[in-house]
Each structure stands twice: as structure tokens, then as C-alpha cells.
Amino acid sequence: MRSQIQLMAEVREAFGMALNAIGTHKLRSSLTLLGILIGVFSIIVVATAIEALQGNIEKEMSQLGSHTFQVQRFPAIQVEDDMESVEKYLRRKRFYLSTARQLEERSTLAKHVGVTAEVDQGEVFSLYAKTAPTVSYRGMSPSAFETRNLVVAEGRALSETDMESARYVTVLGADLAKKLFPFGSPLGKWVQFRGVKYTVVGVLEAKGSIFGQSQDNFMSVPITTVLNRYGRETSLSIQVQSPSQEAFDDVVEQTRGVLRTLRKTPPGEEDDFEIVSNDSLINQFRSITLAVRAGAGIISSIALVAAGIGIMNIMLVSVTERTREIGIRRAIGAKKRNIMTQFIMEAVVLSEIGGILGVLLGIGAGNLAAAMLLTPPVFPWDWALIGLGVCSVVGVVFGTYPAWKAANLDPIESLRYE
Amino acid sequence: MSLIRIRNLTRHYVMGVETVHALRGVSLDISKGEYIAIMGPSGSGKSTLMNLLGCLDTPNSGSYELNGTNVADMDDNALAEVRNREIGFVFQSFNLLARSDSLHNVELPLIYAGVPYEDRRERARQALANVGLAERMHHKPNELSGGQRQRVAVARALVNDPSIVLADEPTGNLDSRTGEEILSLFEQLSRRGNTIIVVTHEEDVAQHARRIIRIRDGLIAADEVNPNPRAARLVGAAERVPAPA
Ligand SMILES: Nc1ncnc2c1ncn2[C@@H]1O[C@H](COP(=O)(O)OP(=O)(O)OP(=O)(O)O)[C@@H](O)[C@H]1O
Numbered sequence: 058m059r060s061q062i063q064l065m066a067e068v069r070e071a072f073g074m075a076l077n078a079i080g081t082h083k084l085r086s087s088l089t090l091l092g093i094l095i096g097v098f099s100i101i102v103v104a105t106a107i108e109a110l111q112g113n114i115e116k117e118m119s120q121l122g123s124h125t126f127q128v129q130r131f132p133a134i135q136v137e138d139d140m141e142s143v144e145k146y147l148r149r150k151r152f153y154l155s156t157a158r159q160l161e162e163r164s165t166l167a168k169h170v171g172v173t174a175e176v177d178q179g180e181v182f183s184l185y186a187k188t189a190p191t192v193s194y195r196g197m198s199p200s201a202f203e204t205r206n207l208v209v210a211e212g213r214a215l216s217e218t219d220m221e222s223a224r225y226v227t228v229l230g231a232d233l234a235k236k237l238f239p240f241g242s243p244l245g246k247w248v249q250f251r252g253v254k255y256t257v258v259g260v261l262e263a264k265g266s267i268f269g270q271s272q273d274n275f276m277s278v279p280i281t282t283v284l285n286r287y288g289r290e291t292s293l294s295i296q297v298q299s300p301s302q303e304a305f306d307d308v309v310e311q312t313r314g315v316l317r318t319l320r321k322t323p324p325g326e327e328d329d330f331e332i333v334s335n336d337s338l339i340n341q342f343r344s345i346t347l348a349v350r351a352g353a354g355i356i357s358s359i360a361l362v363a364a365g366i367g368i369m370n371i372m373l374v375s376v377t378e379r380t381r382e383i384g385i386r387r388a389i390g391a392k393k394r395n396i397m398t399q400f401i402m403e404a405v406v407l408s409e410i411g412g413i414l415g416v417l418l419g420i421g422a423g424n425l426a427a428a429m430l431l432t433p434p435v436f437p438w439d440w441a442l443i444g445l446g447v448c449s450v451v452g453v454v455f456g457t458y459p460a461w462k463a464a465n466l467d468p469i470e471s472l473r474y475e
Numbered sequence: 476m477s478l479i480r481i482r483n484l485t486r487h488y489v490m491g492v493e494t495v496h497a498l499r500g501v502s503l504d505i506s507k508g509e510y511i512a513i514m515g516p517s518g519s520g521k522s523t524l525m526n527l528l529g530c531l532d533t534p535n536s537g538s539y540e541l542n543g544t545n546v547a548d549m550d551d552n553a554l555a556e557v558r559n560r561e562i563g564f565v566f567q568s569f570n571l572l573a574r575s576d577s578l579h580n581v582e583l584p585l586i587y588a589g590v591p592y593e594d595r596r597e598r599a600r601q602a603l604a605n606v607g608l609a610e611r612m613h614h615k616p617n618e619l620s621g622g623q624r625q626r627v628a629v630a631r632a633l634v635n636d637p638s639i640v641l642a643d644e645p646t647g648n649l650d651s652r653t654g655e656e657i658l659s660l661f662e663q664l665s666r667r668g669n670t671i672i673v674v675t676h677e678e679d680v681a682q683h684a685r686r687i688i689r690i691r692d693g694l695i696a697a698d699e700v701n702p703n704p705r706a707a708r709l710v711g712a713a714e715r716v717p718a719p720a
């Protein structure tokens with residue numbers, strides 16, 4: 058109890074004197090903590106920006122239903138951009154509706170197999186809207202509503218009958234329904250796209266936006282209708298939903314096997330298609346950002362070491378300047394330990410002031426960068442705390458030698474120091 | 476048993492080729508509760524002796540026993556604790572922290588003694604009031620007169636209620652009235668059984684002590700009992716000394 062009070066008093070004294078000392082030499086102190094500031098800033102700004110982007114990636118994933126993966130020709134995040142690899146992807150066989158049908162038949166483990174095709178963009182008209190918004194025009198199979206995580210708010214989803222008879226019906230995204238039919242229900246009315254009329258049978262729930270882009274600005278029509286209009290060769294993407302998380306890997310394996318057989322991929326050769334799941338997406342994102350993070354980490358470590366040396370230098374100056382003060386403190390009963398605490402505290406406070414400014418500016422700038430991509434602001438607590446922790450370590454490591462020097466000054470010699 | 480027992484204490488300073496012998500072999504026994512004045516010409520070694528007695532400096536030869544313990548055997552922490560709890564030192568050159576106000580300066584020994592905040596503030600305020608500086612708590616040393624600084628130094632030395640007070644010219648910068656106030660503080664402490672050792676150039680001040688030691692050229696020239704010590708004139712100030720807690 059007593060020793061605890063004593064420790065508190067000592068730390069408080071040390072802290073007060075540290076602020077006092079830093080305040081006395083404002084310019085000198087700010088120059089010293091600038092190094093720390095830059096070091097912390099560089100890692101925090103990167104971490105903040107990445108975290109903001111990651112939030113978006115995760116939101117994007119909610120586009121797929123639960124335990125769902127997508128089969129497609131191109132990778133989700135393309136890292137290589139040389140002609141050779143682009144050609145490799147372009148040479149890959151497309152997925153046709155027949156592929157999806159056969160896959161559905163043969164994958165005994167899958168719950169749903171959905172097919173989608175993003176084929177066109179253009180203006181869509183209705184009798185009730187003055188303007189014609191530009192929308193994306195999607196072909197969908199009925200089960201794609203499950204696999205793409207789309208929920209019907211009004212009316213119904215596309216049905217097997219729509220699909221079989223390739224009817225001219227459509228289900229509208231929430232935004233689009235509002236724009237085309239500002240008053241009253243759109244159900245049973247028609248919209249016109251590229252000169253063809255489609256009867257509205259349903260409206261979807263809103264999904265919000267990613268990177269500032271609405272996710273609800275599309276019309277979906279039966280995939281068969283799309284193929285009739287845009288040709289049988291239209292490339293499709295196929296989504297497969299597993300009945301549960303446990304079965305997920307098995308479903309992936311089965312799908313892979315079936316697809317290789319259907320596409321006649323020679324054994325031993327790598328898949329000529331990509332399987333994209335939420336996990337694979339986030340892993341890919343992580344591995345890309347890891348390099349960026351590592352780069353920022355190296356830069357900030359170098360800056361922090363340089364800043365630490367700066368702190369050590371200024372602390373050595375400070376110890377010399379305050380030799381007399383040290384002598385006085387020793388003369389009235391300060392132990393070496395007290396002097397050590399005082400000077401290490403000063404180094405830590407100096408470094409922490411730089412650290413806190415670095416964190417604040419880093420988060421500010423990182424969010425500013427993220428705001429340009431229209432993502433919501435984030436506060437990376439973990440990185441901020443790590444940053445401040447590292448600052449304390451820098452303060453302790455580089456403050457120890459000057460503090461040790463101060464503590465080991467001879468009391469009587471220091472009292473005589475002019 | 477003596478409180479302080481020194482034998483053949485020497486202290487010299489090597490200055491290049493020259494060696495200054497500040498103390499040439501001093502032996503002394505001081506009992507608990509004594510009130511001693513040390514006199515001597517400038518440069519005779521008084522401050523050097525005080526630094527040794529205050530456990531700040533180490534002698535070149537000779538021995539120093541404090542309370543029966545050989546000071547040479549004490550480690551750094553033990554010495555710091557003795558300086559903090561047993562000894563109140565008034566330096567000839569004040570030695571106040573330039574960047575701290577009077578209150579903080581006086582409070583400092585209590586911080587290292589681990590006295591809780593409220594308690595320590597109160598005691599520091601009281602100590603400053605006792606030297607007549609209640610109005611100057613928040614002045615920094617450079618905002619005080621020489622005499623006021625000296626009084627802050629006295630307050631700091633007395634705040635921890637030390638059993639030994641070592642005062643190197645504590646009244647050197649004071650007018651006789653303020654000087655008397657300080658001396659009456661010492662007298663009060665002495666009456667309570669604390670040991671007081673005062674270095675002074677003024678015969679007047681020395682006459683307050685019950686024993687007067689004269690130093691010349693680093694040796695004790697005379698060591699005599701003062702047959703009728705003078706009482707400090709201003710009793711009023713002495714009454715402000717708080718009863719020991
Ligand atoms: N750090 C030092 N280095 C060299 N010589 C010193 C040192 N300290 C004291 N001396 C010398 O030791 C001698 C005694 O000094 P001391 O300070 O003890 O004298 P003093 O009796 O207190 O004098 P005063 O009355 O002027 O304060 C002096 O000659 C002084 O020059």
C-alpha cells in the first residue's frame with residue numbers, strides 16, 4: 058500500500074517534470090518528436106486505408122449467399138497484368154447454360170446452382186418516369202436469387218416457368234423501381250430496354266452501395282430470355298450454394314471435379330476456371346495488402362529507429378543541461394532509480410506525444426484517402442494501440458542510456474556543476 | 476553512543492599537478508540533540524566537512540559512523556534514504572530547482588519519501604509559512620530575493636522533520652530580524668531533541684549554539700562549549716513550528 062502510493066508519487070513527479078522539461082524546450086522537442094510522428098503516421102495511414110477498403114470488400118461479399126461460391130473464367134482480383142496471363146484467361150472455355158444444367162444434375166451435394174450473366178447496360182424506360190436511367194441488365198436463373206442473396210420485397214422472384222418459356226418478365230432492384238415508378242406499385246406494369254418491353258413481376262429489397270455505387274440499380278430477366286437475345290455464346294457465371302458450412306469444402310471439391318470432366322480438362326493440369334468464395338476473396342485481398350503493410354512497416358520502423366536516436370541525442374543533451382538539478386534531487390534523497398524513472402519517463406512522454414499526433418494524423422489522412430473511394434470512415438483501434446505501444450518501447454529503449462547516465466552522476470560533482 | 480563519530484577524516488581535491496587539502500584529518504563526536512556552530516575563515520573546509528556529514532561526499536581517508544553504522548558500508552540506496560529521512564541540508568548556494576516554484580521545491584523531499592499528495596502539500600505549505608513565505612508559494616527561485624531563496628532552502632531542509640539539520644550559512648543573506656526567525660526555528664527543533672549543525676561566519680549567530688567548533692586550514696582549531704547560549708529573540712516564529720506528527 059505504502060509502496061504503491063510512493064510509486065504513484067514518483068511517477069507523477071516524473072511525469073510532471075517531463076512535461077515541464079518538454080515545455081521548456083518547445084522547438085527542440087517538436088523537432089525530435091517529428092521523427093516519431095512520421096514513423097507512426099506512415100503505418101497508421103496505410104492501416105487505416107486498408108481497413109476501410111477491407112470493409113468494402115467484406116460488404117461486396119455479402120453479394121453472395123451464405124456458403125456460396127462462384128465459378129468464373131477470370132480471377133476475382135487479377136494480380137498479373139501481362140499479356141500472356143490475360144491471354145491465358147481469355148483462352149479459357151466459357152460457361153454455358155448447358156454447363157450449369159449438367160453441373161446441377163451431377164453435383165449431388167450442392168443445394169442450389171444459380172446462373173447469372175451480366176450482359177448489357179443501357180437506358181430503361183417506363184410510362185411513369187420522365188428520365189430514362191441507365192441500368193445494368195442481368196440474366197438470372199431462379200435459384201440465382203438464393204445464391205446471390207437477393208430478397209424479394211414485393212411481387213415474386215423469377216420462376217422456372219419464366220425460365221422455360223423465356224418470358225419477357227423482370228424483377229427490378231430497389232433503386233430502379235423507385236426511379237421508374239415514383240408513384241404506386243410497379244407490379245404488372247412494363248419497362249422497356251433496348252426496344253423490348255418486360256413486365257415487372259417483382260421488386261427486390263435494397264442492398265445499399267459499395268464504393269459509392271448503388272447495388273440496386275439493375276433489372277434481372279430470365280437467363281433464357283437473355284440468351285435468346287444476346288446469343289447462346291454469352292458467357293455465364295455459375296454460383297453454387299452448399300447446404301451448410303461443414304459441407305462447403307466437399308461441395309467445392311465435387312464441383313471442381315464435375316467441371317473438369319465437363320470441360321475435359323486433362324488430368325494433372327491446373328483448373329481452367331476460378332472458384333471464388335468469400336474466404337478466397339478475403340485471403341486474396343489480404344495477401345495483396347500484406348505487401349503494402351510490410352512496406353509501410355519497414356518504412357515506419359526505419360523512421361522510428363532514426364527518431365529513437367534523435368530522442369537519445371536530445372536526452373543526452375538534457376541530462377548534461379540538468380546536471381545540477383540531478384545533483385539537487387540526489388542530495389535531498391532521490392535514489393538512482395528515481396532519476397532513471399524521471400528521464401525514461403521524459404523520453405517516453407516525448408515519444409508518446411509524437412505517437413499520438415502520428416496516430417491522429419494517420420487516421421485522418423487514411424480516412425481521407427478512403428473517403429475518396431466513398432467508403433465509410435474507420436478507426437483502427439488495434440493499429441493505433443500497437444503504434445502507441447511501439448512509441449513507448451522506443452522511448453524506453455532510447456531513453457535508458459541517457460537515464461542511466463543521469464542516475465550514475467556523482468551527487469556532489471553534479472551539485473557543483475555550473 | 477555518539478550520533479556522529481568521525482575519525483581522521485581527510486578530503487583533498489586534485490587539480491592537475493596541485494592538490495588542495497580541504498580537510499587534513501578531522502575527528503569529532505557529536506551526540507544526539509546537540510546544537511553546534513562551525514566557524515572558520517573562508518576556504519578552511521567547513522562546506523567540505525558538511526558535505527561529508529550529509530552523506531553527499533566520500534572522504535579520501537578516515538571513518539564516519541552515523542548512528543553506529545559505518546557510512547562507507549552503506550549502498551547508494553541506503554545513503555539516499557539517510558539523506559532523505561535523517562538529514563535536512565541547507566546548502567550555502569541554496570540549490571533550488573530553477574524551474575519549480577517554492578512549494579514544489581519544498582515538497583520534493585516528501586515526494587521521494589513517498590508521502591501522499593494532500594499530506595505532503597499541507598506539510599510543504601506549513602514549512603513555507605514557518606519561514607515567513609506563505610505569500611511566495613508559487614514563485615520560482617528567479618522571482619525571489621536572495622534571502623527568500625535561502626528561506627525556501629531552509630523550509631525544504633526542515634519539511635521532512637529530519638533528526639539532523641546541517642545548515643551551511645543559513646542566515647548569510649538575511650537581515651538580522653529574519654535571521655533570528657530562522658534561528659528560533661532551529662532552537663525549537665533543538666529543544667525537541669533534533670541535532671543542529673550550523674556553519675556561520677557571524678559570531679552573533681554562533682552564540683546561539685551550545686558548542687562552537689573552529690576550523691582552520693582543514694583542521695579543528697578549537698572545540699568548546701558555549702557557557703551561556705543566546706536565545707533567539709523572536710519567540711513568535713518558533714511557536715509556529717508544528718508539533719511532531
Ligand atoms: N570541488 C572542488 N575542487 C577543488 N577544490 C575544492 C573543491 N571544493 C572545495 N575546494 C577547496 O577546498 C577548500 C575548502 O573549501 P570549502 O568549500 O570547504 O571552504 P569553506 O570553509 O566552506 O569556505 P567558505 O566559508 O568560503 O564557504 C578550498 O580551498 C576550496 O578551494
Ligand SMILES: [Mg+2]
Pocket residue numbers: 521522523567643
Ligand atoms: Mg562553505
